[in-house]
Amino acid sequence: MNFLALIGRVVLGFLVHLGRLTIFTGTAIGHCLRPPLYPRLIGQQMIDIGYYSLPVVGLTAIFSGMVLALQSYTGFARFSAESAVANVVVLSITRELGPVLAGLMVAGRIGASMAAEIGTMRVTEQIDALSTLSTNPFKYLVVPRLLAGLLMLPLLVFVADVIGVFGGYLVGVYKLGFNPGVYINSTVDFVEPLDVISGLVKAAVFGFIIALMGCYNGYHSKGGAQGVGAATTNAVVSASILILITNYILTELFFSA
Amino acid sequence: MIVTASNMTATPKIEIKDVRKAFGDKHVLNGIDLNVAPAESVVIIGGSGTGKSVLLKCVLGILTADSGVIKVDGEDVTHTPSARRGDVAKKFGMLFQGAALFDSLPVWENVAFGLIQGERMPRKEAKERAIETLAKVGLAASVGDLTPSELSGGMQKRVGLARAIAGNPEIVFFDEPTTGLDPIMADVINDLIIACVKDKGITALSITHDMHSARKIGDRIAMIYEGKLIWVGDAKTVDHSGNDFVDQFVNGRAEGPIKMQLRK
Numbered sequence: 097m098n099f100l101a102l103i104g105r106v107v108l109g110f111l112v113h114l115g116r117l118t119i120f121t122g123t124a125i126g127h128c129l130r131p132p133l134y135p136r137l138i139g140q141q142m143i144d145i146g147y148y149s150l151p152v153v154g155l156t157a158i159f160s161g162m163v164l165a166l167q168s169y170t171g172f173a174r175f176s177a178e179s180a181v182a183n184v185v186v187l188s189i190t191r192e193l194g195p196v197l198a199g200l201m202v203a204g205r206i207g208a209s210m211a212a213e214i215g216t217m218r219v220t221e222q223i224d225a226l227s228t229l230s231t232n233p234f235k236y237l238v239v240p241r242l243l244a245g246l247l248m249l250p251l252l253v254f255v256a257d258v259i260g261v262f263g264g265y266l267v268g269v270y271k272l273g274f275n276p277g278v279y280i281n282s283t284v285d286f287v288e289p290l291d292v293i294s295g296l297v298k299a300a301v302f303g304f305i306i307a308l309m310g311c312y313n314g315y316h317s318k319g320g321a322q323g324v325g326a327a328t329t330n331a332v333v334s335a336s337i338l339i340l341i342t343n344y345i346l347t348e349l350f351f352s353a
Numbered sequence: 354m355i356v357t358a359s360n361m362t363a364t365p366k367i368e369i370k371d372v373r374k375a376f377g378d379k380h381v382l383n384g385i386d387l388n389v390a391p392a393e394s395v396v397i398i399g400g401s402g403t404g405k406s407v408l409l410k411c412v413l414g415i416l417t418a419d420s421g422v423i424k425v426d427g428e429d430v431t432h433t434p435s436a437r438r439g440d441v442a443k444k445f446g447m448l449f450q451g452a453a454l455f456d457s458l459p460v461w462e463n464v465a466f467g468l469i470q471g472e473r474m475p476r477k478e479a480k481e482r483a484i485e486t487l488a489k490v491g492l493a494a495s496v497g498d499l500t501p502s503e504l505s506g507g508m509q510k511r512v513g514l515a516r517a518i519a520g521n522p523e524i525v526f527f528d529e530p531t532t533g534l535d536p537i538m539a540d541v542i543n544d545l546i547i548a549c550v551k552d553k554g555i556t557a558l559s560i561t562h563d564m565h566s567a568r569k570i571g572d573r574i575a576m577i578y579e580g581k582l583i584w585v586g587d588a589k590t591v592d593h594s595g596n597d598f599v600d601q602f603v604n605g606r607a608e609g610p611i612k613m614q615l616r617k
């Protein structure tokens with residue numbers, strides 16, 4: 097009996113969250129489409145998300161590219177297919193690893209800070225204060241973050257793609273002894289626009305998810321420092337899981353047809 | 354201003370009728386009735402945790418009352434959250450109990466926030482207005498460039514006050530305006546609130562535990578107890594209200610009809 101009650105409570109809690117999240121998302125998108133927007137705030141967020149995430153994302157990308165080259169080389173040597181290294185690197189990076197790894201890193205960095213900032217504003221009544229000053233908290237806080245996430249993640253991922261492929265090139269040429277010209281050629285010849293574009297579309301979706309989870313969890317946080325802490329954790333965990341799930345769905349949509 | 358029968362019959366600036374609010378099974382407001390006339394200053398007193406701040410938030414639209422009616426200038430706003438109130442929201446200024454300053458912005462931008470975001474005033478002009486307003490609450494222009502976290506508690510309170518009045522609202526709510534201030538500064542703030550009401554014709558609804566301040570800034574005083582206003586009357590009569598609850602509160606006695614929930 098108790099066990100059933102527990103299941104019931106968990107399911108109900110989940111449905112409440114889902115409902116609130118749906119309303120939150122709808123409201124946020126509605127405000128994205130209606131002026132006024134705050135270009136100044138959008139710019140600030142874009143710098144925060146895009147520019148300041150570059151080092152983390154760049155490092156992640158270069159080592160992923162390098163390890164990919166190394167692994168695929170040792171693996172493919174068993175089938176004497178070493179020449180496929182460049183192709184494997186560029187495909188893996190642009191289609192999957194670039195967007196997913198950048199998304200996860202940014203979820204940790206940006207999702208957490210959004211949830212913490214907005215959560216603190218919630219528990220210290222700053223969000224209430226906003227609305228008493230004739231400023232809609234959605235427009236002022238949520239919309240700039242959503243738009244910045246949506247716009248900046250593709251850019252970041254594009255940079256990550258380039259850096260990741262460059263990492264593969266470094267290992268390929270300097271460690272595995274590929275001819276530089278051949279390596280570059282087989283990279284460029286092999287990659288198709290859809291590989292890159294699908295990755296960038298994924299990135300935009302991930303950027304939206306990260307900002308949405310950060311804002312949603314922050315906005316609905318309660319109960320002081322502990323509540324803000326929980327909001328931060330939830331933002332990162334839920335964004336990461338959603339990124340992995342939507343990544344699979346998007347891959348299906350793009351490539352399984 | 355002494356409230357006479359005649360100006361009570363005009364449309365009240367704020368009309369609160371049988372407002373109730375509960376959090377879960379905790380009934381905080383149990384039917385509050387209060388009218389505030391234009392350019393009147395009403396002070397709400399009452400024990401800690403009796404729902405004074407909750408009442409103000411219901412009127413502001415930050416919280417939604419469970420039942421009852423709240424009208425501002427005759428317009429029913431009971432179920433409209435402040436974000437959707439449009440012009441009605443612009444009439445209000447609010448000093449939050451915890452100041453609630455935006456800690457990502459410098460002090461002057463906090464004060465000028467309503468001007469820049471709400472009224473689209475150019476930043477330069479808004480900054481001048483902010484610095485003027487800061488001067489009224491006894492803060493130097495140099496304070497304007499600090500961030501809220503660099504201020505003392507009393508200074509934050511005064512910045513919150515400056516922010517509440519900077520946009521020249523018609524109605525201002527002061528939630529404990531003098532708490533945390535030294536006695537002299539508290540009196541400066543009292544005078545400022547009086548000036549707002551008398552000179553600018555602002556309607557003020559204040560909460561305070563400071564009886565000296567309550568007597569000074571209030572035209573009328575209302576006492577909240579167990580979710581109801583148990584006494585509303587002229588501020589001058591608060592010392593001989595004939596109500597034991599009010600008497601106990603005003604004189605700050607531990608013994609009386611109001612029992613604190615203490616374990617002996």
Ligand SMILES: Nc1ncnc2c1ncn2[C@@H]1O[C@H](COP(=O)(O)OP(=O)(O)OP(=O)(O)O)[C@@H](O)[C@H]1O
Pocket residue numbers: 376381400401402403404405406407408450
């Ligand atoms: N958001 C909320 N959720 C749940 N309970 C709340 C909430 N806000 C206030 N309360 C409860 O409502 C009651 C009244 O709170 P309120 O802040 O109005 O007290 P107050 O009269 O302003 O007290 P003080 O003089 O100490 O500021 C308190 O018991 C508080 O626990």
Ligand SMILES: [Mg+2]
Pocket residue numbers: 405406407450528
């Ligand atoms: Mg209070």
